[in-house]
Amino acid sequence: MAGIVFEQVTKQYENGFEAVKNFNLEIGEQEFLVLVGPSGCGKTTSLRMLAGLESISTGNIYINDKRVNDVASKDRDIAMVFQSYALYPHMTVFENMAFSLDLQGVSKAEQKERVQKTATQLGIEALLDRKPKQLSGGQRQRVAVGRAIIRDPAVFLMDEPLSNLDAKLRGQARTELSDLQTKLGTTFVYVTHDQVEAMTMGTRIAVMNQGILQQVDTPQTLYERPNNMFVAGFLGSPSMNFLKAKLTAEQGQLWVVNQAVKLPLPPQLQAKYQQYQGMEVIFGLRPEHIALSAAGDSATDVAAQVSALEMMGHEAMVYFTLSDGQNCIARVPPQLQLVPGDNFTAYFDMNYCHLFDLDSEHVL
Numbered sequence: 001m002a003g004i005v006f007e008q009v010t011k012q013y014e015n016g017f018e019a020v021k022n023f024n025l026e027i028g029e030q031e032f033l034v035l036v037g038p039s040g041c042g043k044t045t046s047l048r049m050l051a052g053l054e055s056i057s058t059g060n061i062y063i064n065d066k067r068v069n070d071v072a073s074k075d076r077d078i079a080m081v082f083q084s085y086a087l088y089p090h091m092t093v094f095e096n097m098a099f100s101l102d103l104q105g106v107s108k109a110e111q112k113e114r115v116q117k118t119a120t121q122l123g124i125e126a127l128l129d130r131k132p133k134q135l136s137g138g139q140r141q142r143v144a145v146g147r148a149i150i151r152d153p154a155v156f157l158m159d160e161p162l163s164n165l166d167a168k169l170r171g172q173a174r175t176e177l178s179d180l181q182t183k184l185g186t187t188f189v190y191v192t193h194d195q196v197e198a199m200t201m202g203t204r205i206a207v208m209n210q211g212i213l214q215q216v217d218t219p220q221t222l223y224e225r226p227n228n229m230f231v232a233g234f235l236g237s238p239s240m241n242f243l244k245a246k247l248t249a250e251q252g253q254l255w256v257v258n259q260a261v262k263l264p265l266p267p268q269l270q271a272k273y274q275q276y277q278g279m280e281v282i283f284g285l286r287p288e289h290i291a292l293s294a295a296g297d298s299a300t301d302v303a304a305q306v307s308a309l310e311m312m313g314h315e316a317m318v319y320f321t322l323s324d325g326q327n328c329i330a331r332v333p334p335q336l337q338l339v340p341g342d343n344f345t346a347y348f349d350m351n352y353c354h355l356f357d358l359d360s361e362h363v364l
C-alpha cells in the first residue's frame with residue numbers, strides 16, 4: 001500500500017503560472033522520499049499541496065488511501081518542519097513541544113512524559129526551559145523536529161530543514177534525521193535543492209525541473225542511469241561533462257566523434273546503439289571517469305590543455321579544454337605535476353559513457 005499518492009496533480013497560481021504540471025508520484029509507507037530540484041522547480045508547492053497549505057488545481061492527493069484534496073491541513077495526520085522552524089518565540093522549548101498535544105486535549109501529565117521522551121530521543125533535555133532565541137541554529141532545528149515527532153503523525157513533511165545550519169552541523173543533522181526516520185518507521189517527504197542531502201538521505205529521490213517530475217529512483221540508479229540530461233547534470237558535483245558529437249560506424253564498430261575526440265564505444269554497448277548510427281548526439285561522461293593518461297597511445301586518449309586546477313586535498317579537479325575549445329572537468333587523485341597551460345592526454349573511460357538525444361535530451 002502506498003502511503004502517499006499524487007495523481008495527475010497540477011498547480012496553477014492565480015496569476016496563471018503553472019508551478020506543478022501533471023505530477024504523478026507514489027510514496028511508500030516508511031519511505032524517505034526526497035524531492036529535489038533547482039530553485040523555483042515546484043518542490044515547495046508540491047509539498048504544500050500535500051500538507052493542505054495550498055489548494056490543488058487539478059488531480060488528486062491520497063494519504064493512506066484517503067483522498068485529502070478537501071481535508072483541512074490539521075486533519076491530514078501530518079507534521080511539517082519548515083526551513084524557518086517557525087517556533088513560537090514567546091514559549092519555552094517545553095511549551096513549543098507540548099503545544100500541539102495541549103490542543104489535542106492531552107493531559108498535563110502525559111504531555112510532560114511525551115515531551116521528556118522526545119527530548120531525550122533528540123538530546124535536548126537540558127534545553128526545555130529555554131526560549132528559542134536562547135538556542136543555537138542546530139538546537140532550534142532539533143526542537144522543530146521534536147515538535148513534529150511528538151505528535152506521532154502518519155507522515156512527516158520537511159522543507160529544507162537543514163539549510164540554516166553550517167556545513168559541519170548539516171552533515172551531523174543529515175545522519176540524525178536518517179536514523180530518526182529508520183527508528184520511527186514513518187513516511188518522510190523531504191524537500192531540498194541540495195543534491196548531497198538528496199543522495200545521502202533519500203531511499204528514493206524524485207527530481208523535478210520546471211514543474212515537471214523528471215525521474216524517481218534510488219540515489220544510485222539516478223546517478224548511474226539518468227533518464228535525461230537534466231538529471232544527469234543535476235546530480236553529481238562537478239557536473240557530468242557533455243560534448244556534442246556524432247555516432248559514426250567505422251572498422252565495423254561505432255565511434256563517438258567530433259573535431260576533438262574519436263572514441264570507440266565499448267563492445268558491450270555496440271549492439272545497443274547500432275540503431276542510432278549516423279545521429280548527432282550529446283555524449284556524457286562524469287569527471288571521475290576521465291583520468292590523466294601516461295602513455296597517450298590508447299584509442300580512448302584525448303589531447304587536452306589544462307585551463308585551471310582545483311586542489312581539494314584528497315582529490316583534484318582538472319578543468320581542461322579540448323582541441324576544438326570545448327570545456328571538460330576531470331576528478332583525479334591530488335598528486336599532479338600539471339600547471340595551467342600544460343598540454344596533457346586525457347583518458348576517457350567509455351565504459352561509463354552516456355548518450356543523449358540532441359533534441360529531446362532524453363537518454364538514448
Ligand code: ATP
Nearest residue numbers: 013015017019038039040041042043044045046193
Ligand atoms: P525554492 O527552492 O526556491 O524554494 P521551489 O522548487 O520550492 O523553489 P516553489 O516555491 O514551489 O519552488 O515555486 C515554484 C514556482 O511557482 C516558482 O517559479 C515561483 O515563483 C512560483 N510561485 C510560488 N508561489 C507563487 C504564487 N503565490 N503565485 C505565483 N507564482 C508562485
